[in-house]
Amino acid sequence: MDDYPDFLVKEAQRLLDILVNTPFDEGTPLSKKFNDLPPRPGIYAFQHHTLGILYIGKSTNIRARLRGGHKALGWAFIDRMDPDDVRIAHIPLSYQWNRVSYQLEQVMIRQIKPPYSDR
Amino acid sequence: MQTADSTTTSTILSHFPERIQAALRAYGAEINLPPEAVVQLAIGYFLESADIAPGLSNQDSPNGTASPDANSEILTHLSSPMQKGIGQYATEYEFPPEFVIELAVTFLLDPEASSFEDCQVGVQREQVYLLQQYSKHHQAEAA
Numbered sequence: 647m648d649d650y651p652d653f654l655v656k657e658a659q660r661l662l663d664i665l666v667n668t669p670f671d672e673g674t675p676l677s678k679k680f681n682d683l684p685p686r687p688g689i690y691a692f693q694h695h696t697l698g699i700l701y702i703g704k705s706t707n708i709r710a711r712l713r714g715g716h717k718a719l720g721w722a723f724i725d726r727m728d729p730d731d732v733r734i735a736h737i738p739l740s741y742q743w744n745r746v747s748y749q750l751e752q753v754m755i756r757q758i759k760p761p762y763s764d765r
Numbered sequence: 766m767q768t769a770d771s772t773t774t775s776t777i778l779s780h781f782p783e784r785i786q787a788a789l790r791a792y793g794a795e796i797n798l799p800p801e802a803v804v805q806l807a808i809g810y811f812l813e814s815a816d817i818a819p820g821l822s823n824q825d826s827p828n829g830t831a832s833p834d835a836n837s838e839i840l841t842h843l844s845s846p847m848q849k850g851i852g853q854y855a856t857e858y859e860f861p862p863e864f865v866i867e868l869a870v871t872f873l874l875d876p877e878a879s880s881f882e883d884c885q886v887g888v889q890r891e892q893v894y895l896l897q898q899y900s901k902h903h904q905a906e907a908a
Contacts, residue, residue, distance in 0.1 A: 685814050685815035685816060686815065686858050687858070687860075687868065687879060703877060704877070704879050705872070705876060705877060705879070706811075706868040706869075706871055706872045706876075706878070706879055706880075707811065707814050707815060707868075707872055707876075709814065710811075710814040710872065710876070711876050711877070713814075714876060714891070714895070715891075738858075739879075740859065741859060741860045741861065741864065744860075744879055744880070745879075745880060745882075747879040747880075748878070748879060748880075748882065748883035
């Protein structure tokens with residue numbers, strides 16, 4: 647992480663800890679409309695009941711991003727995962743952090759290498 | 766949907782980086798609409814996705830109807846209802862109103878980006894389809 651400033655790496659680690667430690671039951675279940683997801687900018691993760699984080703992403707509108715279809719859902723389908731074993735964990739981002747969400751996402755992906763983020 | 770005159774068009778587009786302007790023109794060419802109409806559709810779709818009335822109406826004048834709290838120049842090139850919708854979003858999520866426009870345009874061009882900075886600007890078929898459907902829906906509503 648040498649190429650990112652400390653404050654950014656620290657915040658990415660804090661966000662990652664939240665995502666990783668979000669109890670599976672507190673995640674948002676998969677659905678067609680994803681009405682329970684917030685329509686605002688943030689970081690989100692596909693969480694598997696036993697396999698952990700499958701994908702980390704960011705969007706200016708988390709709900710609409712998922713509602714429009716997502717490649718991680720396609721990979722999960724191909725991997726024969728049970729939809730009930732996958733949920734979405736999410737963290738809203740403030741204006742300040744949204745400006746650097748690309749960098750935050752990159753640090754988080756490098757840290758835990760989610761299998762579907764690499765494809 | 767009403768389209769703005771050429772003065773308004775160049776002004777609102779000129780607030781965006783050149784590569785974003787080029788992308789909006791490319792999308793406009795795909796759906797036979799001027800690029801500023803693409804901006805309005807992008808904002809409308811973004812606000813509607815956030816459960817906020819998008820303010821897409823044929824009766825709305827795009828210029829000179831700035832609401833009292835519209836303190837950003839770019840907002841004055843949008844209709845009053847649209848400014849109101851942007852203001853509502855900005856207040857609710859604590860983002861500067863002008864950045865809400867950037868979020869909306871970004872979301873159209875690249876749903877995985879978070880700002881113009883990391884926005885991929887290639888024309889995506891799914892996004893063209895989305896624009897076409899959204900535009901048709903609002904044309905039908907206005908008729």
